[in-house]
Amino acid sequence: MMKGSVLMYQVATVALLALACSLAFAYDPSPLQDFCVAVDKYDSAVFVNGKFCKDPKDVKAEDFFFPGLDIAGDTSSGQGSNVTAVTVEQLPGLNTLGISLARIDFASYGLNPPHTHPRGTEFIIVLEGTLLVGFVTSNQADGKNRLFTKVLNTGDVFVFPIGLIHFQWNPKKSKAIAFAGLSSQNPGVITIANAVFGSEPPINPDVLIKAFQVDKNVIELLQKQFWK
Template identity: 80%
Template sequence: MKGSVLMYLQLATVAVLALACSIAFASDPSPLQDFCVAFDKNDSAVFVNGKFCKDPKDVKAEDFFLSGLNVAGDTSGQLGSKVTPVAVNELVGLNTLGISLARIDFAPYGLNPPHTHPRASEVLFVLEGTLYVGFVTSNGDDGNRLFTKVLNAGDVFVFPVGLIHFQFNTEKSNAIAFAGLSSQNPGVITIANATFGSEPPINPDVLTKAFQLDKNLVEYLQKLF
């Protein structure tokens, strides 16, 4: 009897460890069918982690197609950059496939500011121009290390999932890059916007102490966002 109980405990331990490992290393869920073209279900339903599937009989080639990435994004904004995403909201055929894409255009000295993708790693390919890129590691014994590289046309750089990273055009000419991401919906958290532009605003006393800044400066930054 004791031997049977011990065996079951061992099996249960293995099962829990296997489940923990599968959760720890999982990204988007693996598809269980050829495709699941995203479909906006109009009647009330329970929210799911992803999109509802269109009836396969109604799926068309257009559901897997998107044009326009040959067109440069508008970089006239304050940061001098424009991200054109191709995620599940733009291309419904990406649903459940665990991948997405983005075109990033940079004006001279344009910046894609420090941000994170909470659900995806990113691989960046420079098509044109020169970019100074980097990411910062998480907190730890040897944490918050900065890894940087100057990339030229044809170069590739990887940003691990969830880590703060950026891209900066160091030249007087335009730059173009394409990013591949390991999620159909990678998400974006722009650090400055989230910190100083949250709604409602974070208590200025919190940011004053966290950043060791004058409270007037914190309140000024919050007004900017």
């Protein structure tokens, strides 16, 4: 089988599994029409939850099309990773369908740092290389947060439950590629370091000093140097 065909097969598998997850465990509201292609806000309209619909007579095939996931993302950032998201923002035809997709590229020892998706469960399939992945539970009856981790190789799949903090790390010198499916058209992402140390306006340092039980200088350094 040609390399391109293998990639297409793997991507199709991800999309189908994500769709099955979305149908079985839907979090976004179920659609009441064939499609609702997203458009920008109309004058005097009210934004509720999601996007406004394009007039069906103006809908085109391009509204359901997104090219370029065969192209590697730029991993030159400090974290050594790149996420190419395909949510309703990039693909308007996803609106109301409760599904989205992402390609994640990792340089050697690259990290997709701890983050959460407040509106979607995520699963990933590794297309190339090796990843160490994991998620942390909410506090259990004993007050502890349990960590689940797994080393994934090519063809392996792992699921991150909705809203839980999770990460993916490439522990090897060679690159890695993964595709992710999410059970929401707009799952959102909260990167922990950015949210805590890089919010605008910044969180009062006294709050962070108390929360992390560290010196003020440490907090000030983190607020200046959190990654973007």
